[in-house]
Amino acid sequence: MSDFFKTWVKDESMREQTHLGSLSAPSPMELAPPSGSYKTDWEELTREQRCSRAWVEIDLDAIGENVAQIRTKLQPNTAVMAIVKADGYGHGAAYVAQAALRAGATWLGVATVWEGVELRQAGITAPILVLEAISDRDRVITAREHQLDLTVAFTKQAVALSNLFSSSERPLPIHLNIDTGMSRLGVDWTEAESCVRLLRCLSGLELKTIYSHLATADEPDTTMVHEQHRRFETVLHRLRAIGCDQPIHFSNSAGAIAFPELHYDMVRVGLALYGIAPAPHLADQITLRPAMSVRAKVTQLRTLPPGRGVSYGHRFISERETKLATVGIGYADGVPRLLSGRLAVAIRGQLAPQVGTITMDQLLVDVTELASVEVGDTVTLIGADGHQRLTAQQWAETIGSIPWEIVCGFRQRLPRLYHLASGLIEPTPGIQPTSGVEFGDGSSKTNEASDFKYGNGI
Numbered sequence: 058m059s060d061f062f063k064t065w066v067k068d069e070s071m072r073e074q075t076h077l078g079s080l081s082a083p084s085p086m087e088l089a090p091p092s093g094s095y096k097t098d099w100e101e102l103t104r105e106q107r108c109s110r111a112w113v114e115i116d117l118d119a120i121g122e123n124v125a126q127i128r129t130k131l132q133p134n135t136a137v138m139a140i141v142k143a144d145g146y147g148h149g150a151a152y153v154a155q156a157a158l159r160a161g162a163t164w165l166g167v168a169t170v171w172e173g174v175e176l177r178q179a180g181i182t183a184p185i186l187v188l189e190a191i192s193d194r195d196r197v198i199t200a201r202e203h204q205l206d207l208t209v210a211f212t213k214q215a216v217a218l219s220n221l222f223s224s225s226e227r228p229l230p231i232h233l234n235i236d237t238g239m240s241r242l243g244v245d246w247t248e249a250e251s252c253v254r255l256l257r258c259l260s261g262l263e264l265k266t267i268y269s270h271l272a273t274a275d276e277p278d279t280t281m282v283h284e285q286h287r288r289f290e291t292v293l294h295r296l297r298a299i300g301c302d303q304p305i306h307f308s309n310s311a312g313a314i315a316f317p318e319l320h321y322d323m324v325r326v327g328l329a330l331y332g333i334a335p336a337p338h339l340a341d342q343i344t345l346r347p348a349m350s351v352r353a354k355v356t357q358l359r360t361l362p363p364g365r366g367v368s369y370g371h372r373f374i375s376e377r378e379t380k381l382a383t384v385g386i387g388y389a390d391g392v393p394r395l396l397s398g399r400l401a402v403a404i405r406g407q408l409a410p411q412v413g414t415i416t417m418d419q420l421l422v423d424v425t426e427l428a429s430v431e432v433g434d435t436v437t438l439i440g441a442d443g444h445q446r447l448t449a450q451q452w453a454e455t456i457g458s459i460p461w462e463i464v465c466g467f468r469q470r471l472p473r474l475y476h477l478a479s480g481l482i483e484p485t486p487g488i489q490p491t492s493g494v495e496f497g498d499g500s501s502k503t504n505e506a507s508d509f510k511y512g513n514g515i
């Protein structure tokens with residue numbers, strides 16, 4: 058510890074001034090900045106202040122349109138589960154969920170119990186399936202308290218759940234995940250029948266649906282999709298033979314778009330909901346509109362002489378007199394550092410190359426060729442600016458990633474602005490709405506789960 062900090066800790070008067078009192082265990086209140094010194098209340102800030110550096114825009118109309126597009130691919134009685142895990146793939150789970158439900162989705166899928174709880178706290182009443190397989194008492198009880206349906210993926214887990222609810226008046230709704238080839242989660246397809254026989258002997262559980270997950274539906278080679286389908290059909294044939302006729306779901310976005318024979322009673326749609334095709338070869342099979350735009354502000358402009366190194370490591374050296382714009386967004390916000398020197402952004406409707414290493418909070422753009430740029434100009438990294446269209450898929454292709462990872466990268470730091478044709482909604486980052494989502498038209502529709510049955514044909 059430097060002398061300065063030693064002095065600071067020892068200095069009793071300083072301790073008083075900073076309200077630290079005892080240094081042993083400061084409470085969160087004590088750590089909050091002294092009131093009045095600067096603005097910390099998000100609610101008090103104007104939109105300009107909130108978006109002074111960088112922000113994410115989410116177009117909720119696009120979410121609704123994408124659900125409608127997906128539904129054109131389905132039979133009218135096939136339901137849609139909107140997958141809103143990872144905070145709605147970085148788009149804001151509660152907002153996306155409400156937009157999807159308004160557009161006709163009837164179920165929601167989340168990865169964890171806590172994600173489900175957040176949706177309930179936001180006032181959402183639609184049925185929610187937790188996709189992870191849990192059996193520890195605390196999480197199971199929390200799920201039950203919030204009316205979250207659980208996935209069962211192995212027999213020991215089913216026994217543990219049954220033990221918890223065997224004397225309960227209401228059985229626990231469960232959904233059986235059968236592994237037909239993903240090799241991640243689920244009862245092996247060869248053991249599915251014996252698992253269902255076991256479930257029938259266990260008290261306290263109610264088997265609601267049977268599902269599986271596709272491993273390669275977004276690959277051009279469809280061999281494994283057909284093999285998973287064959288295995289699943291074999292299982293379903295055996296289950297029907299023993300009188301098990303629960304609803305079935307199998308398809309993710311790629312399955313919903315490209316394999317009508319895999320739709321069954323419901324599809325579980327993630328990426329397509331957000332307006333992104335799961336693979337380039339599927340893009341022309343459905344019209345999707347990306348819901349997410351990422352924008353930031355020019356914070357400084359400078360002109361460099363030839364031969365100047367730019368950013369960490371000086372991986373870019375100006376070859377000519379270069380007009381350089383500093384932009385207030387970096388890898389801590391969700392722009393992958395691997396994109397350094399391989400990214401194009403749009404300013405005033407014109408493309409400009411990003412140069413040098415992307416830093417934690419800032420990046421640099423060569424704007425020499427642009428007619429005019431000023432401090433405060435908006436820079437589009439993902440989204441539309443005039444005729445320019447910049448996409449998460451382009452980023453993913455450039456760095457050998459996938460669009461799922463790119464959009465999830467914007468989960469944490471940036472404020473989000475939500476657009477509806479009828480108005481703009483501005484939530485507080487990190488805080489979910491507490492009583493249903495207010496839409497621009499003044500409504501706050503919730504979707505009644507009606508005894509947690511499917512709304513659509515099941």
Ligand SMILES: Cc1ncc(COP(=O)(O)O)c(C=O)c1O
Pocket residue numbers: 140188270308309310311325326327328329335
């Ligand atoms: C079990 C399950 N179903 C559906 C989905 C949605 O997949 P996609 O985003 O490809 O539509 C996921 C996403 O990972 C998933 O894990």
